[in-house]
Amino acid sequence: MxxxxxxxxxxxxxSKRYGPITTLSDVSLTLAPGEVLGLVGDNGAGKSTLSxxxxxxxxxxxxxxxxxxxxxxxxxxxxxxxxxxEMVYQDLALCDTVDVAGNLFLGREPRRRVAGLPLLxxxxxxxxxxxxxxxxxxxxxxxxxxxxxxxxxxxxxIAIGRAASFDPLVLIMxxxxxxxxxxxxxxxxxxxxxxxxxxVGVILITHRLQDLFLVCDRIQVMYEGRNVAERRIEDTSIAxxxxxxxxxxxxxxxxxxxxxxxS
Amino acid sequence: MTGETPSSPQxxxxxxxxxxxxxxxxxxxxxxxxxxGSVVSIAVFFLxxxxxxxxxxxxxxxxxxxxxxxxxSAPLLIAAAAMTFVITTGGIDLSIGSVLALVSALSAALLxxxxxxxxxxxxxxxxxxxxxxxxGYFIAYEGIPAFIxxxxxxxxxxxxxxxxxxxxxxxxDSGSPFVVIGRAWVFGVPLPALIxxxxxxxxxxxxxxxxxxxxxxxxxxxxxxxxxAGVDVRITTLAVYVISGMAAALAGIILAGRLGSGSSNAGQxxxxxxxxxxxxxxxxxxxxxxxxxxxxxxxxxxxVLANGLILAxxxxxxxxxxxxxIILVAIWLNFRLFRGSLRSR
Ligand SMILES: Nc1ncnc2c1ncn2[C@@H]1O[C@H](COP(=O)(O)OP(=O)(O)O)[C@@H](O)[C@H]1O
Ligand SMILES: [Mg+2]
Numbered sequence: 001m002x003x004x005x006x007x008x009x010x011x012x013x014x015s016k017r018y019g020p021i022t023t024l025s026d027v028s029l030t031l032a033p034g035e036v037l038g039l040v041g042d043n044g045a046g047k048s049t050l051s052x053x054x055x056x057x058x059x060x061x062x063x064x065x066x067x068x069x070x071x072x073x074x075x076x077x078x079x080x081x082x083x084x085x086e087m088v089y090q091d092l093a094l095c096d097t098v099d100v101a102g103n104l105f106l107g108r109e110p111r112r113r114v115a116g117l118p119l120l121x122x123x124x125x126x127x128x129x130x131x132x133x134x135x136x137x138x139x140x141x142x143x144x145x146x147x148x149x150x151x152x153x154x155x156x157x158i159a160i161g162r163a164a165s166f167d168p169l170v171l172i173m174x175x176x177x178x179x180x181x182x183x184x185x186x187x188x189x190x191x192x193x194x195x196x197x198x199x200v201g202v203i204l205i206t207h208r209l210q211d212l213f214l215v216c217d218r219i220q221v222m223y224e225g226r227n228v229a230e231r232r233i234e235d236t237s238i239a240x241x242x243x244x245x246x247x248x249x250x251x252x253x254x255x256x257x258x259x260x261x262x263s
Numbered sequence: 264m265t266g267e268t269p270s271s272p273q274x275x276x277x278x279x280x281x282x283x284x285x286x287x288x289x290x291x292x293x294x295x296x297x298x299x300g301s302v303v304s305i306a307v308f309f310l311x312x313x314x315x316x317x318x319x320x321x322x323x324x325x326x327x328x329x330x331x332x333x334x335x336s337a338p339l340l341i342a343a344a345a346m347t348f349v350i351t352t353g354g355i356d357l358s359i360g361s362v363l364a365l366v367s368a369l370s371a372a373l374l375x376x377x378x379x380x381x382x383x384x385x386x387x388x389x390x391x392x393x394x395x396x397x398x399g400y401f402i403a404y405e406g407i408p409a410f411i412x413x414x415x416x417x418x419x420x421x422x423x424x425x426x427x428x429x430x431x432x433x434x435x436d437s438g439s440p441f442v443v444i445g446r447a448w449v450f451g452v453p454l455p456a457l458i459x460x461x462x463x464x465x466x467x468x469x470x471x472x473x474x475x476x477x478x479x480x481x482x483x484x485x486x487x488x489x490x491x492a493g494v495d496v497r498i499t500t501l502a503v504y505v506i507s508g509m510a511a512a513l514a515g516i517i518l519a520g521r522l523g524s525g526s527s528n529a530g531q532x533x534x535x536x537x538x539x540x541x542x543x544x545x546x547x548x549x550x551x552x553x554x555x556x557x558x559x560x561x562x563x564x565x566x567v568l569a570n571g572l573i574l575a576x577x578x579x580x581x582x583x584x585x586x587x588x589i590i591l592v593a594i595w596l597n598f599r600l601f602r603g604s605l606r607s608r
Contacts (some may be wrong), residue, residue: 003522018464055491057490057491076490076493076495076496077490077491077492077493078493078494081492082331082493083492087491089491092488093485093487093488093491093492094485094488095480095481095484095485095488095489095551096484096485096551097480097483097484097551097552098477098481098484101480106477106481106488106489106492106494107492107493107494108492108493109474111474112560115484117468117473118473118474119468119472119473120473120474120477122472200357
């Protein structure tokens with residue numbers, strides 16, 4: 001008897017309370033290697049909290065996480081990073097007064113030994129940073145620029161580049177296209193296609209539903225801290241997803257004709 | 264989107280718009296100066312002060328006097344270099360003057376009990392490090408603001424020093440090798456100055472060329488970002504206070520050696536002098552921006568002022584007044600000139 005390989009990520013029974021607010025209650029999520037999962041829901045539905053739990057930034061009150069069939073207990077983002085789970089945070093998580101290369105390599109700066117001391121390998125950092133940016137099509141003229149001098153789109157690109165460039169198994173993107181211009185959004189969608197084709201499991205959180213239909217295999221809908229629906233992309237439409245997100249039949253014109261855009 | 268263009272997703276097949284000259288030029292020397300505006304402005308102040316005293320007094324610009332300034336400012340330089348780390352994380356350490364006093368009193372007392380001097384030095388450094396670690400624990404792991412923790416530390420440590428000595432100063436036998444640390448000359452340079460220079464070089468390298476230094480700056484800029492990058496920000500924050508405590512202890516050892524006595528009243532207001540030097544050098548009290556070079560210049564400016572005013576036969580009480588004005592003007596220059604020009608370019 002052959003068994004199918006375990007999913008790359010399986011989260012079951014995840015619950016999280018913040019004081020009186022139950023942010024997540026008995027939430028599950030699975031992700032296969034190479035799969036792109038769209039995670040949608042109204043503001044406050046708990047998408048960011050669920051993804052932060054998977055990235056180790058938030059510790060759940062209950063529930064289990066398995067990576068490739070092995071139960072893990074992330075107590076810090078370092079643990080998740082060690083299991084090659086990377087995340088682009090909605091609130092970007094960049095250091096304004098550190099330069100571009102420093103932010104790209106934050107937490108894993110290359111070092112070289114100088115007289116036995118492990119010092120930062122700055123030439124390599126800047127060289128590799130340049131290569132990373134070029135590979136992702138991010139236009140930033142100088143990797144020695146401080147991040148505070150960059151535009152919102154450039155900052156977002158750096159956060160994405162940092163998560164995507166270190167060979168992740170799971171890549172979580174929490175509203176990565178919020179500050180991006182048209183061409184940059186296309187570049188991000190392209191990046192998602194490319195990394196998922198290479199076997200990376202991607203979780204994409206976005207309010208741009210048309211994007212989901214361009215890259216996702218599956219969509220999971222959350223409502224007030226619970227899973228309410230899961231659809232394969234070929235079995236659903238933007239109109240249905242909108243209904244599921246708001247929790248009732250929604251007669252908005254913005255949802256009406258968007259189906260056509262995807263075909 | 265149709266085809267996949269993995270190498271550069273944004274490479275447009277045909278340009279719709281005429282090519283324009285690049286919008287970014289390579290950083291010029293002027294750009295670099297403006298980017299380091301805070302260091303430049305304190306360097307200008309330092310040179311002006313030196314120039315004024317060189318012209319105004321005969322004794323200032325002489326080798327013995329300059330070496331003497333360096334010797335006297337060694338404790339300030341060492342503590343200020345450590346304080347730069349603390350302030351760059353967005354913290355503060357108000358306890359260093361008290362730690363300096365406790366160490367100077369305790370080391371004198373231990374020497375009187377006949378404890379060998381190398382052991383005294385090690386014990387005192389450990390004592391400073393331990394005080395820093397305890398304070399760092401409350402700041403980094405319990406989340407209590409550094410100002411409050413180290414204000415309490417200032418009080419407790421000073422009180423302990425007073426209790427140990429009963430308020431008296433304890434003499435150190437001038438034959439003891441311990442006083443050598445404060446008084447000896449090596450290669451024509453005072454030993455305290457040599458120690459200070461060594462510490463400053465180490466501080467510079469650690470601050471600018473190591474992961475630890477990176478995370479110190481990062482924590483001051485965005486602590487949560489550094490944590491999410493997988494860095495243990497709590498141990499890093501704690502370490503900064505250990506460094507500060509040990510630096511204060513070293514300053515206390517040097518001071519006790521130079522004065523030949525340990526006093527629980529030493530270092531009153533030392534923490535403020537050190538913070539002034541760091542802020543004068545351009546390190547931001549809000550964290551995220553620090554410079555060791557600026558701190559050195561800031562500390563030397565304070566030291567040269569004190570020395571020069573005495574040589575110019577002016578009241579030494581003018582020193583804090585002038586220092587205060589320079590802090591105000593230097594910071595004001597930073598805000599107005601350098602930041603302003605950055606924005607309006
Ligand atoms: N650190 C926190 N402290 C208190 N409440 C929080 C915290 N993080 C999230 N919440 C609450 O949890 C709910 C879900 O938030 P979030 O996961 O950010 O939702 P989403 O990303 O789907 O918009 C919100 O009501 C929010 O107020
Ligand atoms: Mg969110």
